[in-house]
Amino acid sequence: MAIEVRVPTILRNYTGGQKAVTAQGGTLAQLIDNVESANPGVKERLVDESGLRRFINVYVNDEDVRFTGGLATEVADGDTVVILPAVAGG
Amino acid sequence: MRLYPRNVLTIEQAIRDAIVAHARRDHPDEACGVVAGAAGSDRPTRFVPMRNAAQSPTFYEFDSADLLRLYKEMDDRDEEPVVVYHSHTATEAYPSRTDIGLAQEPGAHYVLVSTADGAHEGEGPVAFRSYRIVDGEVTEEDVTVVSSYAEGG
Numbered sequence: 408m409a410i411e412v413r414v415p416t417i418l419r420n421y422t423g424g425q426k427a428v429t430a431q432g433g434t435l436a437q438l439i440d441n442v443e444s445a446n447p448g449v450k451e452r453l454v455d456e457s458g459l460r461r462f463i464n465v466y467v468n469d470e471d472v473r474f475t476g477g478l479a480t481e482v483a484d485g486d487t488v489v490i491l492p493a494v495a496g497g
Numbered sequence: 498m499r500l501y502p503r504n505v506l507t508i509e510q511a512i513r514d515a516i517v518a519h520a521r522r523d524h525p526d527e528a529c530g531v532v533a534g535a536a537g538s539d540r541p542t543r544f545v546p547m548r549n550a551a552q553s554p555t556f557y558e559f560d561s562a563d564l565l566r567l568y569k570e571m572d573d574r575d576e577e578p579v580v581v582y583h584s585h586t587a588t589e590a591y592p593s594r595t596d597i598g599l600a601q602e603p604g605a606h607y608v609l610v611s612t613a614d615g616a617h618e619g620e621g622p623v624a625f626r627s628y629r630i631v632d633g634e635v636t637e638e639d640v641t642v643v644s645s646y647a648e649g650g
Contacts, residue, residue: 416577416602416604417602464561464564469565489565489569491564491565493558493559494529494559494564494601495556495559496557496592496595497593
């Protein structure tokens with residue numbers, strides 16, 4: 408078992424074009440580190456010093472992690488994590 | 498990496514009109530949405546107006562839950578966001594610095610509509626322009642309006 412992470416178009420150049428990767432971890436932060444180890448560069452696009460980047464949305468089983476503890480959100484085998492860049496502008 | 502050589506947005510009149518109507522309706526707040534189409538087709542067919550969670554005359558953002566729903570729906574239908582549109586309600590139909598900084602769909606046609614100068618009232622013409630925004634670089638493209646894709650190609 409593992410955790411499926413769905414990757415948006417703009418980050419697929421880090422995953423060899425793959426729409427989804429599998430990874431492991433007990434929290435979202437660990438999961439992202441695990442994804443980073445196989446797909447270097449992706450982490451910097453997701454997080455900064457203060458945590459998850461403002462215009463990146465991450466959902467664990469359809470729940471926006473902003474409401475569930477951000478990078479500390481717990482994840483487990485069988486979960487689905489979706490990464491979506493915000494659609495926003497001025 | 499995929500290349501994006503196309504430099505024309507071809508769009509049906511009815512969809513163009515729906516985007517303009519949405520922009521007029523939400524004025525003075527910015528209106529936003531997508532037109533989805535079959536992946537790889539470059540043909541915007543399914544008009545999806547979105548709620549501007551920012552409810553602002555100077556900013557737009559899709560609501561986070563709506564965004565997830567939209568992308569799952571497109572995924573299920575094998576669609577992609579062929580057009581991402583929003584309105585400017587006091588400035589021209591050109592991507593702002595914020596638009597450029599936040600553009601994260603390199604494959605999309607970014608459509609800008611301006612309802613400035615009274616255009617929202619249904620009298621003046623509404624500016625309707627399209628751009629690619631890739632890695633912070635903006636390229637305007639032509640817009641071809643057809644009565645239907647079957648005829649206009």
